[in-house]
Amino acid sequence: MYKSYKQLNLPEIDQEILQFWENEKIFDRSIQERDPEKTYVFYEGPPSANGLPGIHHVMARAIKDIFCRFHTLQGERVDRKGGWDTHGLPIELSVEKELGITKDDIGKKISVDEYNQKCRETVMRYKDIWDDLTRKMGYWVDLDNPYITYENSYIESVWFLLQRLHRKGLMYKGYTIQPFSPAAGTGLSSHELNMPGAYKEIRDTSAVAQFKVKDTDNEYIVAWTTTPWTLPSNTALAVGKKIPYVKVSTFNRYTQEPIFVTLAKDRLNAYFSEAKPDMTAADAVPGNKPYPYIEIVAEMTGAELAGTRYEQLMPYVKPEGDAFRVIVGDFVSTEDGTGIVHIAPTFGADDMRVAKENDIPALLVKDEFDNPMPLVDRQGKFVAEVTDFAGRYVKDYGQKEDRPTDVDIVIKLKEENKLFHSEKYLHSYPHCWRTDRPVLYYPLDSWFVRASDYKERMSELNKTINWKPTSTGEGRFGKWLENLQDWNLSRSRFWGIPLPIWRTEDGKQELCIGSIPELTREVEKANKALGLNQEVPKDLHRPYIDDVVLVSEDGQAMKRELDLIDVWFDSGSMPYAQWGLDYEKLAAGDEQPFNAPFGQSYPANFIAEGVDQTRGWFYTLHAIAVMAYDTVSFKNVVSNGLVLDKNGQKMSKRLGNAADPFKTLEQYGADATRWYMMANSDPWDNLKFDLEGIEEVRRKLFGTLFNTYSFFTLYANIDKWQPQAGQSIPVADRPEIDRWVISKLNSLSKEVQEQFSAYEPTRACRAVERFVDEHLSNWYVRLCRRRFWKGEMNADKQAAYETLYECLVTTAQLMSPVAPFFSDWLYRNLTEGVKDDAKKEGSRLQFDSVHLSLLEPANESLIDLGLEERMDYAQRISSLVLSIRKKDMIRVRQPLQKILLPVLDAGFERQVEEVKDLILAEVNVKEIAYLRDDEEGFLKKRIKPNFKTLGKRLGKNMKAAAQAINQFNQDDIAALEKSGTYTLVVGDENFELTMEDFEITTEDIPGWKVATDGSLTVALDLTLTDLLEDEGMARELVNRIQNIRKDKNFEVMDRITVVISEDPTIARAVTNFGDLIKGEVLADELSIGTPNGGEAIELPGELQATIEVNKRS
């Protein structure tokens, strides 16, 4: 017996199947039972269990799950090691928030030890919730043996990779400009700068300073800045190579002295009102108002201007090198300012870069340890050397001063005839999210990976990766690689992987450690040399590792560089670090000394994450693989889009529009949710997540399939039908419609397998939807219903059962990657009773779960495109007939005599003839007649040019040709059809056209009711004879009696007796079609008489009658 259910309950199925999977260890078996030689490698990008999972995680993980399951289905072995990302800023932040401390307090209020302990506890806080989601959504990943990035074995593997890069000379310590918060005393990551609210609109004092050209009396180059405090550090001016500049004569508005100023021609109007040759000093007014200039005395391009030397603006400190030159910068624009940019290499990233390119020195002083430092210290104060402003904060850091330093600098410039213009300027400027104080761009020491050295190689190898969608790989990722900068590895934090570099005091000797054994050796060496008694710490994190002192070759003590590494390096190392180091291989000098099964699991066949990982995980995986081993680390990558709310807004807790993944799964089930996400749109498009869409999927796909299954079980249980090996009817011997649906099924199987192989889940899902709804349920089952419930078991019935059964089993397999629960439920219900036998025979029904089954390639020999075509005709012709009936209000139960079909071509008639019976039964018509063209002029035809074939040949004559062809009359068309060729004359050119250059359709059959669909035309004979009317009435009676049976809750197989009240029309119908009625409603007796009670019914023609239906005892 097949299990039958009252109604579909997907969440209940989830529960049941989950239990089953766990009890029978199905996930484990789905890996263990596969050939270890045939692997499909998948990498799990580690989530952080520090935050709660959202609905977008369901999306991302559904994608991962689908392709892993699909490849399992194809017989491959897909190991799926889970992982946890345990380091990083968000974790530190949540710990600090909880403890109510700031970074400053670490080491003071709380020891680093305690702090890190707290991080370690916090990081797995939501692990249980994550595991719960993983389980409930049906994501199969190994959670029992995950890699965890804070474990020693992981850390030392990362060290090994770092050491490998170090040995290749790819790591260096350098000075770069980074966002820095003086108030908090820490550098900030771009992540922190992009926190909401970090950029604020503020009003700054801006200045246009006058830089005096060397060896002139009063010629100046003017440059604008919104940060006057950087002016003492100026060492160059940048211009645009092709930008035109002008030198104009005028007066200084503050000193009234005559001056010449150079600025971009495009910016002239920003500072001057007009040319006024008779201008006097009195015309130069203070304030913001532009005033005139006398005249343009010279014009030049930036390229010509470059090389000009000028005097230092604020000569507090002398530079070491060739400074104070005009140089060319690619970033210079004329959008605002003067088109000339003031360069202070210590306080701007562009500045530093362009200065380096032009050998411009930075302005530096020596700190107390004789190390170079900029003119502003780490607290944001000017150094002593900047005498006028020494000790003053450059920005507002809570000091109580009369005036901001910027204003005093401007005043000083004004007095010295060095200021051309000043005004308050409103702009957005980054602030430290913690202290709310402005950020400075400040040069900091950092460790870098020379990623830019591998720029070309990374691009090259990237081209071998299959990106979904390609635009992300070529565009977003490709462009990023083209402009690759060195990777800043340093993070001055506490909870993360420590940089394994030890240096001597002078920084001249350094050692990069690549494993715990190596560290042990070095510690022993140091102990001996320095007389210490150190041990390798049990935990490689700070602060323990900071205490380790190593020794250089010449006996100097070496201390660890205090930085941690960027957490992105952690996750990018997972292909190697998830397995840990194999010390034997390491000792043997293996270049890839990682534990098994590293060799079989590198590189990955497939990874998937959100697009936001393009420059995150996708990049770090790629960069590390290319730099360390000159390979790709993944061959296929799917980057999914965002999950937005149904209005296209980003989901956020704040807006309250975030969908709760648990509620969604609980209410709709995992399968409907997953299916909706895949079928609705390509996963790389943003998804407008709408619960109604899930409901629709539940109804249309799962509901339909459930009903199809219910239908099958209803009759299969009555007939006690089960598939039996060796007894099945060869497909070739089955009826047309069976062969058709089997053909469709194999076409589907082919399509679905192709699409999944090509990482196109949406296309695969839509193909399944179409098959289930349009073909299986609403054509095959609908037309075959009678075969299941009519009569005794015979070959035809047997064929019907087998066909439907095969369709259901294959469909379960095909949909199983996306809908793992329902498909398993379906597969198991179908195979439960036959599994034992199937095991003996080794058939595909033998498996304990659909996820252990093997999906065979589509059987192409069963695909019959001709058959599919004629069934398509049948569907369309039926639909057309029904539409004519509808138009003329003739109900389907009323039989009609004849359908008339104009013959399109010889093949058409043959095709339709094969499916004639199906059409006639479906639309309740007695016969089909074909109209050939013998009777000229009977059919009214329409002709259209075939643009596809003609367009190429005719080119611009196409328009004239189309016009000529559209004007063909019926005789022209007939002549063309007879000869098969036509000579088209356009202008003085002749074109020989053949039949395929035209599309001829039948437009009308005079005297008949006609409907058309594309090239198909159907006419219907609406004449009603008495006999037809009687049969129509008989069918009405069948319908009423069936309804009564149903109302009375009779069993499907119950026999009945029927008495109908007297009426001449009814009597005639009963006389002529009594046997038909009896057969349909399973009546042993049918009579006209006086019903004893019974049901009152209405019949067409406003006929009233009473029918008495009784069960036969």
Added chain:
RNA sequence: GCUUGUGUAGCGUAAUUGGUUAACGCAUCCGUCUGAUACGCGGAAGAUUGGUGGUUCGAUUCCAUCCACAAGCACCA
């Protein structure tokens, strides 16, 4: 600001890669069928394919430009 992507009926998506009635589903309205299916079927209404220009005999499709949305990267004088 730069880069990338998206824009088709109220909503969600198609369109054989440049070929002529722009398709499907949901929702709405009207009608209808059913002994698996409150499901199906039939019909109606609903679109200047974001705007403008261009290439072409022909553009939803190619190009340019603008607009809107989203993301990424910058944010700097």
